[in-house]
Amino acid sequence: MIHYTPLPPELIFYNPEESASSSLREVMIDGVQMLVEINPTMELKIVRLLSGNPMHYLDPRLQPGNILQLIPKI
Amino acid sequence: MINQLQNEQNPSIEEELKKKNVMQSIQQLGQTTVPSLESNIYCLPVIGQIEGHLVMPPQNKTTKYEHVIPQIVAAEQNPKIEGMVIVLNTVGGDVEAGLAIAEMIASMSKPTVSIVLGGGHSIGVPIAVSSDVSFIAETATMTIHPIRLNGLVIGVPQTFEYIEKMQDRVIQFIARHSKVDDEKLRDLMFRTGELARDIGTNVVGKDAVNMGLIDRVGGISDAMIELNRLIKKNKGELLQ
Numbered sequence: 001m002i003h004y005t006p007l008p009p010e011l012i013f014y015n016p017e018e019s020a021s022s023s024l025r026e027v028m029i030d031g032v033q034m035l036v037e038i039n040p041t042m043e044l045k046i047v048r049l050l051s052g053n054p055m056h057y058l059d060p061r062l063q064p065g066n067i068l069q070l071i072p073k074i
Numbered sequence: 075m076i077n078q079l080q081n082e083q084n085p086s087i088e089e090e091l092k093k094k095n096v097m098q099s100i101q102q103l104g105q106t107t108v109p110s111l112e113s114n115i116y117c118l119p120v121i122g123q124i125e126g127h128l129v130m131p132p133q134n135k136t137t138k139y140e141h142v143i144p145q146i147v148a149a150e151q152n153p154k155i156e157g158m159v160i161v162l163n164t165v166g167g168d169v170e171a172g173l174a175i176a177e178m179i180a181s182m183s184k185p186t187v188s189i190v191l192g193g194g195h196s197i198g199v200p201i202a203v204s205s206d207v208s209f210i211a212e213t214a215t216m217t218i219h220p221i222r223l224n225g226l227v228i229g230v231p232q233t234f235e236y237i238e239k240m241q242d243r244v245i246q247f248i249a250r251h252s253k254v255d256d257e258k259l260r261d262l263m264f265r266t267g268e269l270a271r272d273i274g275t276n277v278v279g280k281d282a283v284n285m286g287l288i289d290r291v292g293g294i295s296d297a298m299i300e301l302n303r304l305i306k307k308n309k310g311e312l313l314q
Contacts, residue, residue, distance in 0.1 A: 001126070001127050001168060001170070001225075002168070002169040002221055002224070002240055003167060003169070003224050004166045004169045004197040005123065005165050005166030005167055005196050006165060006166065006195050006217045006219060009224055012134055013130075014131065014133070015131040024132075052118055052145050052148075053116070053117070
């Protein structure tokens with residue numbers, strides 16, 4: 001693999017904490033793909049939207065930092 | 075009763091409560107339907123590192139090719155999407171992933187406009203030039219420098235030939251999709267005394283336009299005006 005970047009490789013490939021990213025998950029909620037952090041209480045905190053629709057970024061419910069609750073549907 | 079009274083005196087609190095309730099019910103997403111806000115433009119942000127064949131450590135912000143490539147396919151196929159804007163603020167990354175994304179954008183039938191904000195370095199350059207019309211913010215920069223191998227490098231002459239070949243892939247793509255020629259690009263790439271810890275050149279906003287790498291200097295409104303013009307032209311509404 002060729003990595004083409006002005007950043008030094010030791011900065012990119014240095015891995016501070018292997019477990020740091022374990023709580024980050026990619027999920028699709030109502031057609032919007034997003035990166036969320038899962039709390040121990042099973043709440044989802046939005047970290048980043050991965051959508052290509054610019055309107056999704058204006059949706060107040062989908063702002064980064066918002067907490068979504070996982071409620072099982074019966 | 076008391077509650078009602080208080081609410082009458084304080085309508086703002088009541089409103090606040092209502093809002094809270096709405097928010098709570100909305101937080102149970104999956105049961106409510108999100109009102110669809112449609113846009114005829116697809117926005118493709120290329121941010122951080124471009125991640126390809128290798129998963130990057132978590133401190134890197136990445137744009138993953140497994141996200142971007144299907145997104146481009148979907149944008150091309152979706153009849154509601156009429157154009158695509160590519161917003162770049164990237165430090166480069168995997169050559170194969172970057173070239174794959176650039177080729178996908180270049181081969182789209184729908185109008186595409188790219189805008190470089192902040193930085194569009196290394197493999198960000200082919201992505202920036204792959205669109206129909208490219209823009210760069212006045213303060214944005216693009217680093218053009220040689221590619222290099224990471225990891226174990228076998229010290230034989232063939233390795234050099236291999237790097238040369240990989241380098242040609244990038245150079246030829248840029249030369250084909252911008253007004254810079256092969257020779258000029260090589261000159262920029264191997265120039266010394268411009269970068270602090272590498273050879274190559276850092277081109278800022280206007281310089282990128284003057285050398286023909288990027289089409290125009292501009293911001294989001296310029297990019298949107300151009301994209302809308304291209305969309306109209308694509309639909310046959312604009313006869314020139």
